Amino acid sequence: MARDYYGILGVAQGATDQEIKRAYRKLARELHPDVNPDAEDRFKEVTTAYEVLSDPEKRRVVDAGGDPLAGPGGGGFGGDPFGGGGLGDIFQTFFGGGGGGFGGGGRGPRGRVRPGEPALVGVTLDLDEVAEGARKEITVDTAILCDSCTGSGTRDDSKPVTCGTCKGAGEIQSVQRSFLGQVMTVRECPECRGVGEIIPDPCLKCGGDGRVRSRRTMTVKIPAGVQEGMRVRLTGQGEVGPGGGPAGDLYVEVSEAVDDVFVRDGDDLHCTVRVPMADAALGGEVSVDTVLGSTATVTIDPGTQPGTVVRVRGHGMPHLNTGMRGDLHAHLEVVVPRKVDSAQADLLRTLRDAIGDDVEVVTASSKSASGGLFSKLRNAFVGR
Numbered sequence: 001m002a003r004d005y006y007g008i009l010g011v012a013q014g015a016t017d018q019e020i021k022r023a024y025r026k027l028a029r030e031l032h033p034d035v036n037p038d039a040e041d042r043f044k045e046v047t048t049a050y051e052v053l054s055d056p057e058k059r060r061v062v063d064a065g066g067d068p069l070a071g072p073g074g075g076g077f078g079g080d081p082f083g084g085g086g087l088g089d090i091f092q093t094f095f096g097g098g099g100g101g102f103g104g105g106g107r108g109p110r111g112r113v114r115p116g117e118p119a120l121v122g123v124t125l126d127l128d129e130v131a132e133g134a135r136k137e138i139t140v141d142t143a144i145l146c147d148s149c150t151g152s153g154t155r156d157d158s159k160p161v162t163c164g165t166c167k168g169a170g171e172i173q174s175v176q177r178s179f180l181g182q183v184m185t186v187r188e189c190p191e192c193r194g195v196g197e198i199i200p201d202p203c204l205k206c207g208g209d210g211r212v213r214s215r216r217t218m219t220v221k222i223p224a225g226v227q228e229g230m231r232v233r234l235t236g237q238g239e240v241g242p243g244g245g246p247a248g249d250l251y252v253e254v255s256e257a258v259d260d261v262f263v264r265d266g267d268d269l270h271c272t273v274r275v276p277m278a279d280a281a282l283g284g285e286v287s288v289d290t291v292l293g294s295t296a297t298v299t300i301d302p303g304t305q306p307g308t309v310v311r312v313r314g315h316g317m318p319h320l321n322t323g324m325r326g327d328l329h330a331h332l333e334v335v336v337p338r339k340v341d342s343a344q345a346d347l348l349r350t351l352r353d354a355i356g357d358d359v360e361v362v363t364a365s366s367k368s369a370s371g372g373l374f375s376k377l378r379n380a381f382v383g384r
Helices: 005-009 017-031 037-053 056-063 088-095 127-132 277-282 342-355 373-381
Strands: 119-125 134-145 171-178 181-188 211-222 231-234 250-256 263-265 268-276 284-289 295-300 309-312 328-335
Touching: 005 017, 005 037, 017 037, 037 056, 119 127, 119 134, 119 211, 127 134, 127 250, 134 250, 211 231, 211 250, 268 277, 268 284, 277 328, 295 309, 295 328
Parallel strands: 119 250, 268 328
Antiparallel strands: 134 211, 171 181, 231 250, 263 268, 284 295, 309 328
8 A cells, every 4th residue: 555655744635845845844853863762763754755755756656646665676664765874964955055965965066167147238219210220339338258368267378276175066065963963064165166176377367257347339220119128139248257158148228218299109109289279160180290201191170179189090100020000199289369359359259159159057958968078077976
């Protein structure tokens, strides 16, 4: 019969890896032979259960109703599942440094040559540059390959040597005894900083890093239709890595300058057109110069009301990668003259009498209430 590994640790079958680890740590502290000498068998049992359930392949066997430790050579509760590393050594997993296994060594030297970090610069474009695409010259302060040692970090023909402090391991291990048993800690070697080797005769220009700081200028192509906050990636144009490692990428982030006429909303453009009262009543049209050298004709229908928005298709911004253009939205602002002379006033009185409209307080039964301000106010307060 298959062992109930979940029951041994006191967790449900669907427990997460973190829940299994927490349950094991709690039981291990209670049952460790240094704390509870009479619980050694139980400690071995929960240790083996944790070893099974923390292995994805073995856990799949358990979830399928089998026992990954059953049969010849399958292990079991009678032995040390960690290859004779000692019951106390298992605790380096939880209380040690960056150890690479139970009872074993650490991660080893990390290598002196490593990839470089990405870099980020910003560029600001006006609306026409965004619409047409642009080539912009940018200045980048970054790390480049040292031209004196070509990335080796050494002077002349000298070579790196193995670190005498960590013996090339890149890290230093220490073992201490506690009530939990042997606790192994691993820390980065302070002499070589985890590399495992040192440069006794470093390059005078880069100090052994294999790279130097430099300011360089380059030209970046910004495609048409980019939007605020978008980034253009230049592969391999970022910082050169330590030891002359491969350069990271350079990202150019686009910002849009505020335009005097238009407000952009995605691929659409919005502008405000001031319409004299007479033109709003009689109708007319106005030409608007938009981007990419095009001119849009905004038609003002007779009787146009304040706040009317006229949409002109195909006169907005080009869409990134497709070139298809959005729309222009002209917001009509009807202008009422603030001052009129006597002749103009007489004309307006004649017009008012001819039209026959009077000032009125709008009611629900008024003809002008439908779809007007009254209707909007009524709808806004319904349900309050």
